[in-house]
Amino acid sequence: MFDCTFLFVVVLYLNSFYFGIFAVLEFAMCVTKSIALPYPAGNIVSELLLLLFLSGVEGARILLGLKGNLLQKTLFLVLFVIFTAPSTLGVVYYLVWQTYVLKIDMLLCAIQLTFYGLEFLLSLFCIASLFRSIT
Structure with a gap:
């Protein structure tokens, strides 16, 4: 079995780093x-607020993932998984609905969603390994 914590x-x-560049x-x-395209009145404001x-x-989400992995706390990792949903929806908005x-x-959105998918899978492996080490 591979060490999912290091890869995570x-x-x-x-x-x-990538999300900083993305934002x-x-x-x-x-x-x-x-500036270059005709925007409806409130759309630019709502898109910038969504980015914020x-x-x-x-x-x-990243802090919860790092803390949960380093401290080996399943609660932080579960919260990390839960926070992945709004992050994914935000990126999907920029991919499809903006x-x-x-x-x-x-x-940019495809790369970000790839990171989300990898992190989601690795966090599930880490949660499973933490539960396995408890029993």
Whole structure:
């Protein structure tokens, strides 16, 4: 059996850097789109607020994952799994439902969703290994 805890931390660490890049690029693209394209009145504000919300949830999610893995606390890892849902929905919004979806948006969101999928699977393996070590 492989050591899921090490791989989980590596993927979380990489995602923490990638999400920073993702958020900055999405912000820059929102500003650029609002200047170059005709936006309905409240859409740009709601998309920027969603990005702010997504950044907060993602920061909390990564901290919960790191803490849960390092302290070997299943509660933190379960909360990490729960926080994955709103993060995934936020990225899916930018992939499918935002006012203007560019190809770069699709690429950035696909990479972010890949990180979410890997982290979700690895967190389930870590939770299972923690339960196995208790019994």
